[in-house]
Amino acid sequence: MANTIQQQLIYHTQQAVKALYQSDIPENQLTIQETRKEFEGQLTIVVFPITRFSKKSPEATGAEIGAYLKEHVPELAAFNTIKGFLNLSLSDVYWTDLFKTHVIQESFGRFPSNGKKLMVEYSSPNTNKPLHLGHIRNNLLGYSVAEILKAYGYEVIKTNLVNDRGIHICKSMLAWQRWGNGETPESSGLKGDHLVGNYYVRFDKAYKQEIDMLKAQGLSEEEAKKQAPIIREAQAMLQRWEAGDEAVIALWKMMNGWVYAGFEQTYGRLGVDFDKYYYESDTYLLGKDIIQEGLDKGVFFRKVDNSVWIDLTADGLDEKLVLRGDGTSVYITQDLGTAQLKYDDFHMSESIYVVGNEQDYHFKVLFLILEKLGKPWATGLFHLSYGMVDLPSGKMKSREGTVVDADDLMDEMTETAKKRTEELGKTEGLSDTGKAHLYHIIGMGALKYFLLKVEPRKRLLFDPNESIDFQGHTGPFIQYTHARIKSVLAKGGYSQATPLAVPSVLASSERDLIQLLHNYPAVIEASAKEFSPAQLANYCYEVAKQYNKFYHEESILKAEEEARDFRLHLSSATARIIASGMRLVGIEVPERM
């Protein structure tokens, strides 16, 4: 539907080849692309593949095909051939029609429901420390992918699998017990997740000291790590937790409660949300029945020590343990069980895991096992793997304090937005809450765009010493363009009732803008199919850029009435698409800035 003219042109080109050269050219050999800016026209047919049939030079062939098309395709106004490229100029009527019948319609950019359910699992934090920049990337990616897939027609369930148990949690608990003196978020004024994170760091410090002492006594590093009294105590605490010890459970609940309150705040500022939470404390025992199922089916095998394995060497992978000899779970046991649980809960046709690329191998194994177990839904599983966020100094390490804290970073971004806005003198007439809201929108816009414009699989470099830009290829640039349009619309007294006149001649910047806007649904589709918010983010930038060009080249409010009304509609459509596209990448756009 979006490509009718392309399809028509391809069809008529095939007809032309038949008429002119008595040959049939398969459709897949014909490519049509947007004309490069420096040439005349909007669409281009690559003629090289046709020369096989014409037995003529590319230029002569292009001229002949062009002449044929000119006769048979009424929308075609002119053409020219340069080298092997047949550039086509479509009539202004074609473009204005397209604008009227598609771009400006309320339904433009909306896909009907496809009746399918899809799950996106993202965020999935540990409850022993606060979120950092790496988690922000995960959260923004997951949220945006979910929104894009919704727009594309899926019913989407956003889930968060919270890692709320295990030895790392016990470390924080133990440290708090020892050195906390009953400190609470209320007593200290600390955000709960930060408070708990402090004790995690505290534990690690003490642990390292003990390791050093033991090493000084002649133990090997490996032995020291196992023998250190504090780690043994944490392990004992974990065992008591698993046994349901009331005191331990109470402490665990209290501290996790603090963390959740902190996370809720951070999620709120980030603007992400979830439809369903899973907790590992509920799911960590799952999966053992699947192990039995696998044994029964002969997919798994038992070794003499009673441990259970799967042999994936035929698939180019290794032998993989799926259950320990003592019958306890490993990570993948739990994941097998959780995958089944999620499917039983929602019966979705696809399920996406937003998890960093250090777990590529794990997910390959997980999906392969489920496939071998004959789970029909296994083919719908997808690991959305993304690259790490690195600092100039290298990796972020929580325990070494080289992390960029999520809350701190958001504070800084908002503060910078405030400073910039005040410098530019754009705060006049705004209420205090209006200002605060604006600074938040802009600061988050800069941060989110910075993270989302990069393809997920690529690693991302963040330099804390170089502040994130607010000019150029950035979120605020796009937000500014939206605000600017809103201002023109207001001054022009635009409303939906403004008559839509259509000029007989379009300026080239208008034509380019219409063509670009018309691509919007195709961009949503591509982003959805490839799970890539980056494509949509980059598209929004192109739209904003093209609009600004148009804005500078053509006068809107001072144009003659017909052109003025048309340009108001064009501006309004642009604003709508910018707002809609940015919403799908999780970025709000302001009415003014």
Next chain:
RNA sequence: GCGCCCAUAGCUCAGUUGGAUAGAGCAACGGUUUUCUAAACCGUCGGUCUUAGGUUCGAAUCCUAAUGGGCGUACCA
């Protein structure tokens, strides 16, 4: 050792199913405001697309190998 991912301008990144003279932003330099918001627009500068082969009328894009970087290869999660 083996496996996966990445490599494009000084920096950060785009680059559609293989197509024209590889594009943006930042940085540097110059210009645009009595006119709709200058967080803007226009211009200049900047490239052996890591390297070497191969496939093709045509390769940043596909194949092979090498180099550099990252990750994984745990009875950790």
